[in-house]
Amino acid sequence: xxxxxxxxxxxxxxxxxxxxxxxxxxxxxxxxxxxxxxxxxxxxxxxxxxxxxxxxxxxxxxxxxxxxxxxxxxxxxxxxxxxxxxxxxxxxxxxxxxxxxxxxxxxx
Amino acid sequence: xxxxxxxxxxxxxxxxxxxxxxxxxxxxxxxxxxxxxxxxxxxxxxxxxxxxxxxxxxxxxxxxxxxxxxxxxxxxxxxxxxxxxxxxxxxxxxxxxxxxxxxxxxxxxxxxxxxxxxxxxxxxxxxxxxxxxxxxxxxxxxxxxxxxxxxxxxxxxxxxxxxxxxxxxxxxxxxxxxxxxxxxxxxxxxxxxxxxxxxxxxxxxxxxxxxxxxxxxxxxxxxxxxxxxxxxxxxxxxxxxxxxxxxxxxxxxxxxxxxxxxxxxxxxxxxxxxxxxxxxxxxxxxxxxxxxxxxxxxxxxxxxxxxxxxxxxxxxxxxxxxxxxxxxxxxxxxxxxxxxxxxxxxxxxxxxxxxxxxxxxxxxxxxxxxxxxxxxxxxxxxxxxxxxxxxxxxxxxxxxxxxxxxxxxxxxxxxxxxxxxxxxxxxxxxxxxxxxxxxxxxxxxxxxxxxxxxxxxxxxxxxxxxxxxxxxxxxxxxxxxxxxxxxxxxxxxxxxxxxxxxxxxxxxxxxxxxxxxxxxxxxxxxxxxxxxxxxxxxxxxxxxxxxxxxxxxxxxxxxxxxxxxxxxxxxxxxxxxxxxxxxxxxxxxxxxxxxxxxxxxxxxxxxxxxxxxxxxxxxxxxxxxxxxxxxxxxxxxxxxxxxxxxxxxxxxxxxxxxxxxxxxxxxxxxxxxxxxxxxxxxxxxxxxxxxxxxxxxxxxxxxxxxxxxxxxxxxxxxxxxxxxxxxxxxxxxxxxxxxxxxxxxxxxxxxxxxxxxxxxxxxxxxxxxxxxxxxxxxxxxxxxxxxxxxxxxxxxxxxxxxxxxxxxxxxxxxxxxxxxxxxxxxxxxxxxxxxxxxxxxxxxxxxxxxxxxxxxxxxxxxxxxxxxxxxxxxxxxxxxxxxxxxxx
Numbered sequence: 001x002x003x004x005x006x007x008x009x010x011x012x013x014x015x016x017x018x019x020x021x022x023x024x025x026x027x028x029x030x031x032x033x034x035x036x037x038x039x040x041x042x043x044x045x046x047x048x049x050x051x052x053x054x055x056x057x058x059x060x061x062x063x064x065x066x067x068x069x070x071x072x073x074x075x076x077x078x079x080x081x082x083x084x085x086x087x088x089x090x091x092x093x094x095x096x097x098x099x100x101x102x103x104x105x106x107x108x
Numbered sequence: 109x110x111x112x113x114x115x116x117x118x119x120x121x122x123x124x125x126x127x128x129x130x131x132x133x134x135x136x137x138x139x140x141x142x143x144x145x146x147x148x149x150x151x152x153x154x155x156x157x158x159x160x161x162x163x164x165x166x167x168x169x170x171x172x173x174x175x176x177x178x179x180x181x182x183x184x185x186x187x188x189x190x191x192x193x194x195x196x197x198x199x200x201x202x203x204x205x206x207x208x209x210x211x212x213x214x215x216x217x218x219x220x221x222x223x224x225x226x227x228x229x230x231x232x233x234x235x236x237x238x239x240x241x242x243x244x245x246x247x248x249x250x251x252x253x254x255x256x257x258x259x260x261x262x263x264x265x266x267x268x269x270x271x272x273x274x275x276x277x278x279x280x281x282x283x284x285x286x287x288x289x290x291x292x293x294x295x296x297x298x299x300x301x302x303x304x305x306x307x308x309x310x311x312x313x314x315x316x317x318x319x320x321x322x323x324x325x326x327x328x329x330x331x332x333x334x335x336x337x338x339x340x341x342x343x344x345x346x347x348x349x350x351x352x353x354x355x356x357x358x359x360x361x362x363x364x365x366x367x368x369x370x371x372x373x374x375x376x377x378x379x380x381x382x383x384x385x386x387x388x389x390x391x392x393x394x395x396x397x398x399x400x401x402x403x404x405x406x407x408x409x410x411x412x413x414x415x416x417x418x419x420x421x422x423x424x425x426x427x428x429x430x431x432x433x434x435x436x437x438x439x440x441x442x443x444x445x446x447x448x449x450x451x452x453x454x455x456x457x458x459x460x461x462x463x464x465x466x467x468x469x470x471x472x473x474x475x476x477x478x479x480x481x482x483x484x485x486x487x488x489x490x491x492x493x494x495x496x497x498x499x500x501x502x503x504x505x506x507x508x509x510x511x512x513x514x515x516x517x518x519x520x521x522x523x524x525x526x527x528x529x530x531x532x533x534x535x536x537x538x539x540x541x542x543x544x545x546x547x548x549x550x551x552x553x554x555x556x557x558x559x560x561x562x563x564x565x566x567x568x569x570x571x572x573x574x575x576x577x578x579x580x581x582x583x584x585x586x587x588x589x590x591x592x593x594x595x596x597x598x599x600x601x602x603x604x605x606x607x608x609x610x611x612x613x614x615x616x617x618x619x620x621x622x623x624x625x626x627x628x629x630x631x632x633x634x635x636x637x638x639x640x641x642x643x644x645x646x647x648x649x650x651x652x653x654x655x656x657x658x659x660x661x662x663x664x665x666x667x668x669x670x671x672x673x674x675x676x677x678x679x680x681x682x683x684x685x686x687x688x689x690x691x692x693x694x695x696x697x698x699x700x701x702x703x704x705x706x707x708x709x710x711x712x713x714x715x716x717x718x719x720x721x722x723x724x725x726x727x728x729x730x731x732x733x734x735x736x737x738x739x740x741x742x743x744x745x746x747x748x749x750x751x752x753x754x755x756x757x758x759x760x761x762x763x764x765x766x767x768x769x770x771x772x773x774x775x776x777x778x779x780x781x782x783x784x785x786x787x788x789x790x791x792x793x794x795x796x797x798x799x800x801x802x803x804x805x806x807x808x809x810x811x812x813x814x815x816x817x818x819x820x821x822x823x824x825x826x827x828x829x830x831x832x833x834x835x836x837x838x839x840x841x842x843x844x845x846x847x848x849x850x851x852x853x854x855x856x857x858x859x860x861x862x863x864x865x866x867x868x869x870x871x872x873x874x875x876x877x878x879x880x881x882x883x884x885x886x887x888x889x890x891x892x893x894x895x896x897x898x899x900x901x902x903x904x905x906x907x908x909x910x911x912x913x914x915x916x917x918x919x920x921x922x923x924x925x926x927x928x929x930x931x932x933x934x935x936x937x938x939x940x941x942x943x944x945x946x947x948x949x950x951x952x953x954x955x956x957x958x959x960x961x962x963x964x965x966x967x968x969x970x971x972x973x974x975x976x977x978x979x980x981x982x983x984x985x986x987x988x989x990x991x992x993x994x995x996x
Binding site (some may be wrong): 044053057 | 131135140143146171174175177178887
C-alpha cells in the first residue's frame with residue numbers, strides 16, 4: 001500500500017487523536033497511527049519526536065516516565081485537559097474542511 | 109500555555125539542557141530497543157533486528173537536533189552552547205586565539221582611539237550656544253602677505269552699525285598683566301574682551317557674572333573675570349572671591365565672576381589667542397572707535413541672525429567692506445576686504461586633512477586586521493573540514509553549522525572588541541600626552557558611549573563578515589570525499605589561492621602605510637634640519653612685565669633692563685644675556701606693521717613686516733648670524749638717532765644689489781597702522797624663524813629696546829647651572845623689584861620642540877600605524893607560508909629522500925613568500941602613489957613621489973616577508989623525510 005507523506009499540522013492532530021483513549025509511548029503512537037490509517041501514514045522518528053516534544057512544550061500532552069509490562073523504562077504521553085479541548089476544536093475544524101473539500105471534489 | 113509554565117520551560121531549556129538531553133537519549137534508546145524487540149518477536153535474528161531498527165530510526169543526531177529545536181527558547185540555548193563550544197575551541201588552540209585576538213585588538217583599538225579623536229575635533233560642536241551661527245571675521249591683506257589679519261576698532265564698529273544679517277559682533281585680544289599681592293607676583297595671560305564677548309558666545313560664568321554694559325563706564329571700578337584654573341590655584345577655589353578686589357598691574361580690580369572649569373576659548377590657531385587665558389578684562393572697542401583704521405589687533409567673532417546662511421552673512425560683511433573702502437581714502441586703491449568663515453570650520457582648518465588621513469590609515473589597519481582574522485578562520489575551517497564532514501554525514505544541517513560559525517565569529521569579535529577598547533583607551537592616553545599644544549580640543553577626546561557604539565557596530569559587521577569567510581569552505585565540503593581523503597590533505601588549491609590573495613592585499617595596504625610613514629618621517633627630519641637662524645641650546649628664558657605706573661618713563665624702563673641684564677650676566681657660568689619682545693614660537697600676539705624703504709614711496713605700496721624689539725646682547729646670546737653692519741649697542745638709545753636692524757630677506761627685497769647699511773626705512777613701531785617712524789639701518793641679520801618652524805616668511809624689522817620699549821620683555825640667559833639658574837633668576841629679579849612677577853621660566857629648546865610638535869605628532873602616528881600594519885602583514889605572510897609548507901610536506905619529504913638539500917627546500921618555500929611580497933609591493937606602490945597625494949599638504953622638504961621613501965617601504969616589506977617565510981622553511985627541512993612519507 002502506498003504510504004502518504006504527512007502534513008505538519010495534520011500530524012499534530014493525528015497524534016492528539018491517538019492519545020484520546022489512553023497514554024502511549026512514541027512507538028505506540030506511531031503504530032497506532034499506522035493502524036488507524038490502515039498503513040497510509042507512516043511517521044518517522046525524525047518527525048514524531050519533535051512533534052511530541054512540541055505538543056509537550058505547548059502543554060497539550062504531558063510526558064511521564066513509566067515502566068512497561070516487560071519492566072522497560074519508557075516515556076509515555078497523555079492528553080492534558082488543554083489537549084482535549086484542542087483536539088475537539090481541531091476535529092470540528094477538520095470536519096468543516098473535509099466537507100468543503102468533498103463538496104469541491106463532488107462538483108468537479 | 110500559561111505564562112508561568114512557559115517560563116519554567118524556558119528555565120529548563122536554558123539551565124537544565126543536559127538533563128533534558130539525557131531524557132531524550134533515554135527516550136530514543138527505549139524507542140530503538142522496543143523496535144528491536146518487536147522484530148525479534150516477529151522472528152528476525154537479534155543482530156539484524158537491531159540493525160533494521162537503527163536504519164528505520166535514521167540519524168539519531170538529526171532527530172535530537174530537531175527535538176531540541178522545538179524547545180522554548182531553544183535558539184538562545186543553542187547560541188549559548190555554540191558560544192561555549194567556541195570558547196572551548198579557542199582554549200584548545202591558544203596560538204590561533206592569541207593571533208586573532210591580538211590582531212583584532214590592534215585594529216579595533218586603533219579605530220576607537222582615532223574615532224574618538226575625530227569626533228572630538230571634527231564632529232562635536234564647539235562648546236558655545238548655537239555654535240553654527242558663529243563666524244570669525246578676518247581682514248584679507250593677501251596683497252602684502254597677510255591673508256588672515258585682525259581688524260581695527262573702527263572696523264569692528266562699522267560691522268556693528270552697518271551689517272544687517274547679524275545679532276552682533278564681539279572682539280578679543282590677548283596680552284599679559286601682573287597679578288600682585290597675596291603671594292608671589294605672577295604674570296597672567298589675559299584676554300581683553302568686548303562687553304558682549306561672553307554673551308555673544310553664549311558662555312556664562314560659573315559663579316558671579318560675566319561683563320555688563322555698566323562695567324564700561326569710565327567711573328565704574330575696574331573689573332576682572334577669572335578662569336577656573338587660576339581661581340583654584342591662586343585663590344583656593346574660594347567663592348567669596350567674587351566682589352573682592354585684587355591687584356592687576358598695580359590697579360585695584362574687582363573680581364566679577366569665575367568661568368566654569370570646562371570653559372576653553374577655541375579660536376582658530378592663527379588668531380594668536382591662547383586657549384588657556386587665565387583671566388579676562390574689558391577692552392571696550394567703543395572707546396577706541398576714533399583710533400587709526402590701520403591699528404589692527406581685534407579678533408572679531410560675529411553671531412548670525414537665526415536662519416541666515418553663511419553666504420548671506422558673507423555678502424553682508426563684504427558689503428560693509430566695500431562701503432568703507434569707498435569712504436576712507438586711507439585704505440588706498442585696493443580698499444579693505446574681509447573674510448568671513450564659520451568658527452567651527454576655521455578652528456579645524458589645519459587639522460582636518462591630517463585627521464582625515466589618519467582616519468584613512470586606521471580604516472586600512474582595520475581592514476588588514478580583519479583580513480588576517482578571516483584568513484585565520486578559513487585556515488581553521490580547512491583544518492576542521494574532516495570534523496565538518498563527519499558532522500554533516502551524521503545529519504547535522506548546514507544551516508546549523510553556519511549558525512555555529514557565526515557564533516564563533518561573534519565570540520571572537522566580542523573578545524577582540526573588549527581587548528580593542530582597552531588597547532584603544534591606552535592608545536588615546538598616549539596620543540593625548542603627545543599632542544601638540546595647538547590641538548587643545550583633543551583633550552575632549554574620550555572613549556565614551558558614542559565611540560563604543562561605533563566600535564561595537566564596526567566589530568559586529570566584521571564579526572559577521574569574517575565568520576562567513578569559512579562559509580565557502582563549508583559549502584564546498586563534500587562529506588564523502590572529505591572522509592575518503594586523508595584529513596591532512598583536506599583543503600585544496602582554491603583555499604590556498606584565496607589566502608594568498610588576501611595576503612597580497614595585506615602587503616599592499618602595509619606598503620601604503622609604510623610609504624606614508626617614510627614620507628612623514630623624512631618631512632620631520634627636514635623640519636629638524638631647517639636653520640631657524642638662532643641656537644636654542646643652553647638658553648633659559650623668562651618674562652617680566654613692568655607695571656606701567658612705576659616704570660612710566662623710558663629712562664626708568666631702560667635703567668631696570670640694564671641693571672637686570674648686568675645682574676644676570678654676573679651669575680656664575682652665564683656667558684650671554686639679552687632681552688627680546690617675543691620668544692621664538694611663543695603664543696604672544698604677533699607685532700607687525702607696514703614699512704617704506706624709499707623716501708617718497710606711496711603708502712599703498714607698503715609691505716608688512718614683523719616688528720621685534722631687542723636689547724643689546726640678545727643677538728649675540730642666541731647666535732644670530734650678522735650678515736652686514738653691526739648689532740645694537742647700549743649707545744643706541746633715545747640720545748641717538750633712530751636705528752633698526754633688518755633681516756636679509758627685507759634687505760634683498762628693498763635694496764637689491766646694494767648694501768642695506770645706511771639706508772632709511774619708515775616703519776610702525778607704535779602700531780598706528782602707518783609707516784611713520786624713519787630710522788637708519790645699521791645691521792642685517794639672517795632671517796630668524798620665530799613665528800613658525802615652517803611658514804615664517806614675513807620681512808623683519810628689529811628695533812633697539814632702548815629706543816622702542818616693549819612690555820613685557822623676555823630675557824634670554826645662556827650658560828649657567830641649569831639646576832640652580834631658575835632660583836637665581838628669581839632672586840636676581842626680586843632684589844631689583846620684589847613686586848615683579850617672573851613668568852614662564854623655560855628653556856628655549858622647549859619652544860623649538862613645541863614648534864615642531866605637529867610634524868613630530870603626525871610622523872609618530874604614521875610610524876606607529878606602519879609598524880602595526882607591518883606586524884599584521886608579517887603574521888599574514890607567516891600564516892599562509894606555514895600552511896603551504898605543511899601542505900607540501902609530502903613533496904619535500906620525497907625530494908629530500910631523493911637527495912635534495914635542505915637549502916633547496918628552504919629556497920623553494922622562501923621563493924613562495926617572495927612572490928607574494930613582490931606582488932603585494934607592486935600593488936602597494938601604485939596605491940601609495942595615489943594615497944600620498946592626500947598627505948601632500950603635510951609634507952615638508954620631500955616630494956610625494958620621493959623615491960627613497962618608496963624604496964625603503966619595499967625593502968622593509970621584502971625583508972619582513974622573507975623573514976616570515978624563513979621560519980616555516982627551516983621547520984620543513986627539520987622533518988625526517990621518512991616520517992613525512994609515512995605520515996601520508
